[in-house]
Amino acid sequence: MxxxxxxxxxxxxxxxxxxxxxxxxxxxxxxxxxLVRLRWRAEHFHTSEAVASxxxxxxxxxxxxxxxxxxxxxxxxALLGVSYPSRQILVVNxxxxxxxxxxxxxAFEFEETPRLPTSHLHHATVRAIYRSRIDPALWLxxxxxxxxxxxxxxxxxxxxxxxxxxxxxxxxxxxxxxLRAVQPFLQDATTIAVGGTIxxxxxxxxRHGRVLDVRMPTSWVARFQALEYIRAFAxxxxxxxxxxxxxxxxxxxxxFRREPVVxxxxxxxDTVGEDMELVMRLHRYHRDRKIPYRIGYAPDAVSWTExxxxxxxxxxxxxxxxxxxxxxxxxxRGMLYRRRYGPIGWLAFPVFLFIELIGPAYELLGLPLMAVxxxxxxxxxxxxxxxxxxxxxxxxxxxxxxIALEQLAFRxxxxxxxxxxxxxxxVIENVGYRQLTVFWRVRGLVNFLRDNQSWGEMTRTxxxxxxxxxxxx
Amino acid sequence: xxxxxxxSARVTDVLDVIEFGAQTMLEHLPQALIASAVFxxxxxxxxxxxxxxxxxxxxxxxARLARWEPVLLDVLAGDAPPERLSDLVHRREADDYLxxxxxxxxRLDGSARDTLAAAARPFxxxxxxxxxxxxxxxxxxxxxxxxxxxxxxxxxxxxxALRDPSPGVAMVxxxxxxxxxxxAVLPDLVASxxxxxxxxxxxxxxxxxxxxxxxxxxxxxxxxxxxxPEPTRVACAETLRRLGYVPADTxxxxxxxxxxxxxxxxxxxxLRLVAEIGTAAHAPLVRRHLTDPDPVVRLHxxxxxxxxxxxxxxAPPLEEALGxxxxxxxxxxxxxxxxxxxxxxxERAAAFDxxxxxxxxxxxxPAC
Numbered sequence: 001m002x003x004x005x006x007x008x009x010x011x012x013x014x015x016x017x018x019x020x021x022x023x024x025x026x027x028x029x030x031x032x033x034x035l036v037r038l039r040w041r042a043e044h045f046h047t048s049e050a051v052a053s054x055x056x057x058x059x060x061x062x063x064x065x066x067x068x069x070x071x072x073x074x075x076x077x078a079l080l081g082v083s084y085p086s087r088q089i090l091v092v093n094x095x096x097x098x099x100x101x102x103x104x105x106x107a108f109e110f111e112e113t114p115r116l117p118t119s120h121l122h123h124a125t126v127r128a129i130y131r132s133r134i135d136p137a138l139w140l141x142x143x144x145x146x147x148x149x150x151x152x153x154x155x156x157x158x159x160x161x162x163x164x165x166x167x168x169x170x171x172x173x174x175x176x177x178x179l180r181a182v183q184p185f186l187q188d189a190t191t192i193a194v195g196g197t198i199x200x201x202x203x204x205x206x207r208h209g210r211v212l213d214v215r216m217p218t219s220w221v222a223r224f225q226a227l228e229y230i231r232a233f234a235x236x237x238x239x240x241x242x243x244x245x246x247x248x249x250x251x252x253x254x255x256f257r258r259e260p261v262v263x264x265x266x267x268x269x270d271t272v273g274e275d276m277e278l279v280m281r282l283h284r285y286h287r288d289r290k291i292p293y294r295i296g297y298a299p300d301a302v303s304w305t306e307x308x309x310x311x312x313x314x315x316x317x318x319x320x321x322x323x324x325x326x327x328x329x330x331x332x333r334g335m336l337y338r339r340r341y342g343p344i345g346w347l348a349f350p351v352f353l354f355i356e357l358i359g360p361a362y363e364l365l366g367l368p369l370m371a372v373x374x375x376x377x378x379x380x381x382x383x384x385x386x387x388x389x390x391x392x393x394x395x396x397x398x399x400x401x402x403i404a405l406e407q408l409a410f411r412x413x414x415x416x417x418x419x420x421x422x423x424x425x426x427v428i429e430n431v432g433y434r435q436l437t438v439f440w441r442v443r444g445l446v447n448f449l450r451d452n453q454s455w456g457e458m459t460r461t462x463x464x465x466x467x468x469x470x471x472x473x
Numbered sequence: 474x475x476x477x478x479x480x481s482a483r484v485t486d487v488l489d490v491i492e493f494g495a496q497t498m499l500e501h502l503p504q505a506l507i508a509s510a511v512f513x514x515x516x517x518x519x520x521x522x523x524x525x526x527x528x529x530x531x532x533x534x535x536a537r538l539a540r541w542e543p544v545l546l547d548v549l550a551g552d553a554p555p556e557r558l559s560d561l562v563h564r565r566e567a568d569d570y571l572x573x574x575x576x577x578x579x580r581l582d583g584s585a586r587d588t589l590a591a592a593a594r595p596f597x598x599x600x601x602x603x604x605x606x607x608x609x610x611x612x613x614x615x616x617x618x619x620x621x622x623x624x625x626x627x628x629x630x631x632x633x634a635l636r637d638p639s640p641g642v643a644m645v646x647x648x649x650x651x652x653x654x655x656x657a658v659l660p661d662l663v664a665s666x667x668x669x670x671x672x673x674x675x676x677x678x679x680x681x682x683x684x685x686x687x688x689x690x691x692x693x694x695x696x697x698x699x700x701x702p703e704p705t706r707v708a709c710a711e712t713l714r715r716l717g718y719v720p721a722d723t724x725x726x727x728x729x730x731x732x733x734x735x736x737x738x739x740x741x742x743x744l745r746l747v748a749e750i751g752t753a754a755h756a757p758l759v760r761r762h763l764t765d766p767d768p769v770v771r772l773h774x775x776x777x778x779x780x781x782x783x784x785x786x787x788a789p790p791l792e793e794a795l796g797x798x799x800x801x802x803x804x805x806x807x808x809x810x811x812x813x814x815x816x817x818x819x820e821r822a823a824a825f826d827x828x829x830x831x832x833x834x835x836x837x838x839p840a841c
Contacts, residue, residue: 015495040610057675114835116828118800131838187641189673386502393509400516407523419524423517 009369013387016362020355021394024231027239028401034242035234035409038299056182058086058161059255064151065091065169069098073107075170078209080135084178089138090155095124095145109133110140115158121266123154148251149267149274156266159258166275168252172201172209172304181255181301184294192257192282193295195241195249197233199412200226201304211304216418221314224433225307227399227425233299234406241297245343247283247352249295251275253303260285260293271331273324280332287341299409315440322357322444329353330448360441392430399426534569541573548592549577549585555592567596571618578621586621593622604630609639616642620649632658635665643668644676651683659688663695666705674708681712689718696739697724703736710742714749722750729758741773748777756781763790768799775802779809788815795822795829803828807836 110130124146132138205213286293603615634646762774794806822833
């Protein structure tokens with residue numbers, strides 16, 4: 001019996017590896033032509049030409065803030081400096097308990113100004129609306145606390161432009177991010193949403209809200225996340241976008257057409273993954289009604305963000321993300337294997353369900369099962385060791401392929417030392433860090449099954465703005 | 474005809490393939506391990522290789538720029554002929570050289586641009602070669618180079634590129650032709666406008682407007698053509714609006730006539746156009762649209778009345794429009810009243826604590 005169990009375990013482990021690594025490498029292979037085309041396209045795309053053009057549609061930047069006192073002013077200043085011909089900035093204070101509003105008011109001279117809503121999305125009560133005397137395109141919507149989705153819905157309800165951009169309160173948009181993110185809308189009028197790339201900014205050189213020099217973080221926790229983000233954005237999202245099966249646009253940087261999002265009722269306040277849930281709902285809405293649409297990804301449009309440097313906070317974040325994933329897949333389970341939903345239904349959804357959602361549970365079960373088999377003497381160590389080594393090697397391959405793609409198309413990390421560090425992380429993360437993330441994800445799944453909706457407290461430390469500092473040797 | 478196998482059968486097939494793959498790998502674990510390690514090493518080597526190549530290319534580029542830029546500045550200042558610069562460039566350095574000239578060309582105009590074009594001339598064969606590439610992005614780059622740095626002899630190539638299978642390439646060629654301002658290419662450009670529908674009217678309008686008022690007659694003809702695609706006619710109307718082409722007013726009168734079979738989007742574009750170029754004599758035409766069942770038509774009519782209307786004759790319908798079911802129309806009505814100088818009506822509405830009141834108060838706040 002145990003013999004059979006070990007055999008099944010061996011076979012299923014290999015099968016799982018094949019499927020996980022296989023799907024990732026296939027996505028990477030699909031991403032290669034798109035990334036090469038991106039590099040070539042960059043040769044004739046010049047932001048100065050785009051800025052001078054009057055063709056870019058106006059954009060509203062929706063910036064929800066909750067207890068962002070340490071970073072709020074710097075974040076808004078950075079947004080004011082982003083190059084774009086016509087934009088409004090709507091900062092939505094979601095009932096902060098700290099001095100966010102006071103600090104913003106002092107810095108930007110807000111005064112109360114009436115503003116009519118343009119749609120009737122549901123959101124918590126708006127206490128007052130302010131406009132800056134320094135920059136009339138900068139507004140502050142002060143409302144009762146209702147969560148991030150609620151705050152975004154409030155911003156959307158007052159949005160007066162055809163496009164809006166969803167941001168996090170601590171996002172640092174690259175200067176040309178909007179110009180690059182809007183290009184898919186200009187090239188294809190059916191585009192309704194475009195996701196951008198999120199980059200890790202911990203320990204990078206920042207001045208006046210501009211990332212001057214991208215560096216690898218100094219903390220190991222942040223370093224591993226830098227690698228994870230490269231895997232997610234350099235390969236995975238480009239690949240999914242290439243076959244029009246993109247299921248996620250990060251809430252930290254997404255550009256949307258206002259009308260369709262209002263038509264589907266805005267963001268859902270009942271999930272913790274409101275960004276992904278919105279994208280799924282947009283897919284369903286348009287496919288159910290056979291409306292031509294496109295949801296794309298602009299890999300060269302970047303928003304920088306601070307990632308957690310504490311394992312506790314990182315754990316909460318991953319728990320929340322996985323809970324959100326479970327909620328969303330459950331809510332939209334009607335899309336699974338349905339031809340009507342195209343590659344999302346028959347490819348992307350199953351991948352997210354079996355590999356992203358359930359896969360970590362399988363990985364976590366593997367460890368105690370191995371312990372049982374060892375205890376009972378049924379583990380064939382030469383085979384088990386080879387399987388384990390195979391796991392390590394294939395896991396590293398996934399990351400190394402992503403690093404190669406990142407260098408091919410973006411080259412955000414330009415120091416040889418940083419490349420070498422990333423490669424070392426590709427191996428090291430499989431011994432400890434990966435297992436931690438698996439544990440957190442399984443915990444998220446368990447919490448979903450227990451119906452736990454909390455975010456937990458996420459602390460902000462603020463960006464370390466440089467006055468003058470030597471670059472690391 | 475064979476029917477599709479059921480989902481369960483297909484899932485079973487996939488599982489069978491996975492099981493076969495896993496079984497095979499299990500039987501050949503050492504070989505699988507070695508193959509994976511080799512592949513992994515290849516990925517790492519590729520990443521390093523790309524990085525090293527990029528670093529080398531960057532250093533080469535910096536060295537070339539250090540050599541060329543001082544001479545380029547002399548050439549732009551008129552202290553040296555363009556040949557002094559192009560003689561410094563080897564054939565294999567053409568890409569970096571042209572990229573440098575493009576960066577300058579985007580920031581300069583007039584005679585400076587001509588100087589850059591002269592400096593680029595020996596290497597523009599690269600642009601022609603790129604236009605023949607099988608890859609759309611390379612063809613777009615070729616069109617961009619020839620458009621920015623090429624002389625008028627290259628325009629036929631760009632006109633041909635308007636019919637490129639890739640809309641992106643066609644659009645780059647169209648922009649390049651528009652930047653030339655050469656009216657001789659305008660008929661070809663206007664004939665290809667329906668290819669650029671996906672780009673949206675603002676992008677197309679921005680491009681056409683570069684031809685200036687001289688293009689007005691041709692654009693008006695296209696606007697009047699009932700067989701022209703609707704987006705093309707809208708783009709022509711928007712361009713005429715941007716140019717402020719007053720001679721189009723008689724055409725607008727004819728097309729806005731109630732009996733004219735003008736499509737909806739064109740009608741709205743005409744309302745926007747008449748707001749820009751019309752006079753009070755056109756107001757009766759616009760008034761008929763204030764009660765249109767389509768809220769977007771009402772919106773544009775309200776805006777146009779704000780530009781052309783009479784402060785007393787048109788005040789009542791605009792006050793009525795403050796309560797329009799469409800928020801945007803109501804907002805425009807408020808702006809229209811302000812524009813006609815009827816702030817007294819807005820102040821009266823602002824006294825009430827309802828939607829009209831909030832709208833009026835929002836409109837009365839002065840812009841910074």
